[in-house]
Amino acid sequence: MEDKELLEKFARPESRNMAFNQLVRKYQEKVYWHIRKMVIDHDDADDLTQEVFVKVWKNLDNFRQDAQLYTWIYRIATNECLSFLSSKKRKFFLPLNDVTAELMEKVESSPELAGDEVQKKLQKAILRLPEKQRLVFNMKYFDELKYEEMSEILGTSVGALKASYHIAVKKIEEFLKQD
Amino acid sequence: MMKKDFKLSDIPKRNPYQVPEGYFDRLPMQVMERTSAREQAGWLPNLWQPLRLAMAPLLLLLLVFVGVYYYSAFTEQDKVLVNLAAVPDTEIMNYLSTYATLETTDFAELNTLREQELPAEVLNISAQTAEEELEYYHLNTLDY
Structure with missing residues (x-):
């Protein structure tokens, strides 16, 4: 179902729940994987994904259709990720490096990465990037978003995003050479 | 060990994580x-x-x-x-004798009292007996 049709159905009380259910089915995987790559842990990603869709439900009536629904949902997911990581730092009075170390430990002990040393090293190299650069890298490299879409989601210019991605790739290649 | 001229494109792009x-x-x-x-x-x-x-x-x-x-x-x-x-008892007595003046309504009540049959000992009470009565009720310990 097209986004426009979904929104029209969501606006009508009799088809609201059905339309929202379809919206969740349509975007859940993209939202989940975007979050999961940032927070690594499945339980955290699950909780944040549900929270993102609850916020979508609450605010969908206010959604202005001059933006794409997909980029709007992506922006909510991105903000949730950044808030989660910030609250983690505040909650445990951790410096950034300790949160990164915690995420690296999760990668190291992840059964999904057991036996795949190259992927493990790549994931750990990505985690060494600053949070916002990591977001840019994930969105371009894994999600293959266009710079224009990323610009809409992150509120950053296309030029700055291109530069950020280029630097991120160089850093990752450097990290991998060092290991 | 990674190669020295390593490129990101050398690594196959895949999602390494899974869900239940x-x-x-x-x-x-x-x-x-x-x-x-x-x-x-x-x-x-x-x-x-x-x-x-x-x-x-x-x-x-x-x-x-x-x-x-x-x-x-x-x-x-x-x-x-x-x-x-x-407040000491004497001050209460002084207050009552100085400020507690009778008003028209009190006279009206007096008329109704007159019609009632009051015991003679209440009507013919002396000042000394009245003071003794007051002392008996221990004004200091009364609650209001």
Whole structure:
């Protein structure tokens, strides 16, 4: 179902729940994987994904259709990720490096990465990037978003995003050479 | 060990993480449960957030006002009790004889009293007996 049709159905009380259910089915995987790559842990990603869709439900009536629904949902997911990581730092009075170390430990002990040393090293190299650069890298490299879409989601210019991605790739290649 | 001229494009692009089996089949239902629980949570969470923020200090102010009002009311009551208890009997007698003047309504009541059959000992009471009676009732220990 097209986004426009979904929104029209969501606006009508009799088809609201059905339309929202379809919206969740349509975007859940993209939202989940975007979050999961940032927070690594499945339980955290699950909780944040549900929270993102609850916020979508609450605010969908206010959604202005001059933006794409997909980029709007992506922006909510991105903000949730950044808030989660910030609250983690505040909650445990951790410096950034300790949160990164915690995420690296999760990668190291992840059964999904057991036996795949190259992927493990790549994931750990990505985690060494600053949070916002990591977001840019994930969105371009894994999600293959266009710079224009990323610009809409992150509120950053296309030029700055291109530069950020280029630097991120160089850093990752450097990290991998060092290991 | 990685090669020295390593490029990111050398690594096959794949998602290394997994989800529990059937996770994406269950997720929409879990989300719907959370949204319906929020809908049923009542009117307060649905209130516009700035309104809720504005209501909070008003409620606090109201609570403080009510608290201060009741506290001062009780304190005043205590003061009255303490002050009356501290007044000596002689001063009460002086007050009654000086300021407690009779008014028209008292005379009206007197007419009705006249019609009643009062015991002779009450009507013909002497000043000394009256004072003794007052002493008997121990004005100092009376509660008002």
